Amino acid sequence: MKQNAVPCTVYRGGTSRGVFFKESDLPKSKSAQEQIFMSAMDAYNPSQVNGLGSGTSHTSKVIVIHETDSEQACLAYTFYQVGIGEAIVDSAGTCGNLMAAVGAYAIDEGLAKVPSADGMCDVTVLNHNINRLVRIEVPIVDGAAQVDGDYLMAGIVHTGAKISVSILSPGGGKTGTTFPAEMRSELVADEQKFSVTISDIVNPFIFVNAQDFGLDGSESNDILSQNQHLLTQLETLRVQGAVSAGMAETIEAAKEVPSIPKIALVAPPRDYFTTSGVEVKAEEIDIIARMISMGKFHRTFAGSGLYNLASTLLIDGTIPNDCYTSSEQKQLQNIRIGHPDGIAEVTVELTEDGKDVAAVGLDRTARRILEGQCYVPSWL
Structure with missing residues (x-):
């Protein structure tokens, strides 16, 4: 039998x-x-060689666009995280980075009201994963989302047009409250107690020092x-945190949802070298962070995690706040991670x-890469 084609x-x-x-375009x-x-994506192979994924959590993603x-x-829209070497499709969390692409998509597909002249276009979309409105400022040229620009974001080699994303009232999208287990709680791994902060802002995260x-x-x-010992400890804390936050009834149930909560290590600012060999000085940042997604350390840091961490850092009593040395207490702040x-x-x-958090925003770039048909083998 021939393969089935899906736009x-x-x-x-x-x-x-x-x-x-x-x-x-999808079946019911x-x-x-x-x-x-x-x-x-080719969820079945760790390399994802038989699909469009690249064997990483940040490239094994699907967005479904709905009329509203x-x-x-x-x-x-609804975001789905697809497994890598595992037959998993998970819509429990969301993706902060792809929010910028959703804004560009709305422009490119003619779903947003576009001004007659080049400039900025305000796009508002509804994210079903967190049931929150997302406002996206997309630069347009000739009626399409602009790609070229002078904004350089970490993790991307070439500059692009800056897209500003803002999520309104982002707390409690999954659990109903910004801090489902108080500002701090204690979890146990290898009979050792660890102090953690579980924060539900855009995506639920567990922060540890x-x-x-x-x-x-x-x-x-x-x-x-x-x-491997560190990875095992962090996964133990992650599933315990899911139960503590009321996101799962049992440890086993928490293991069945690998996408959330995510877990991240945080530390006070210090000098370090990036993956690309660039030196980051302590005075250039407010906090250092490393996160795990789908069992692996993330190449950069998930957009949803950036929203969460920056917000949690400003709230007294949290683990990230311990790492923050600024004495400023402004209502609107710019946090460098x-x-x-x-x-x-x-x-x-x-x-x-x-x-609590009224709104959280992030500047990204986005690019339309391909339009066509995805072929689905008949053996599915």
Whole structure:
């Protein structure tokens, strides 16, 4: 039998890449949809050689675009994280990087109202994963999302047109509260207690102090990835944290959802060298962070994690706040996060009492890479 063809588009957004499908082009069956997603990425092979994935969590992603009746949003969408060497399709979390690409998609597909002249276009979309509105400022040229520009973001070699993403009232999208287990809680790995902060902002994250594991936080991904004991400890804490936050009833149930909560090591600023060999000075950043996604250390840092970490860092009593030395207590701040391949800057607006987040924003670039058909083998 010949393969079945499904229309799709491929975008890069930030440091992630995803395959975009329209809901109207997909079968009604959820199971059939998931088979298409896994085939598109090749969830079955760790190398993902038989699909469009690249064997990394930030390139094994799918976006499904939905029509919406919302008067505030021009489209709605759902994000899916697809397994790598595992037949998994997970919509429990979301992707902060691909939000920029969703904005570009809305322009390119004629779903957003585009001004007649070149300039900026405000796009509002609804993210079904977190049930939040996302406002995206997309530069346009000749009626399409602009690609060329002078904005350089860490993790991307070439400059591009800056796209500004802002998520409104981002706290509690999954658990109903920004801190589902108080500001701090204690979890246990190898009979050792670790103090953690579980924060649900855009995507739920567990933050732990790198120094509690004998690390200074500036270690490279190559070094961290070879430390199997560390990986095992962090996964133990991750699944315990899911139960503590009420995201899973049992440890076994938590293991079945590998995408969230994610877990990250944080540390106070210090000098370090990026993956690309560029030196980052301590005075250039507010915190150092390394995160795990789908069992592997992330090449940079997930966009959703940047939103979460920057917000949590500003709130007194959290683990990230311990690493923050600034005495400023402004309602609107720009936070600089040092990740393995550079520096990311996140704008955070706190509520008036300083105990929660009103909005969180991030500048990204995006590019439409491919438009065509994804072929699905008949054996699926």
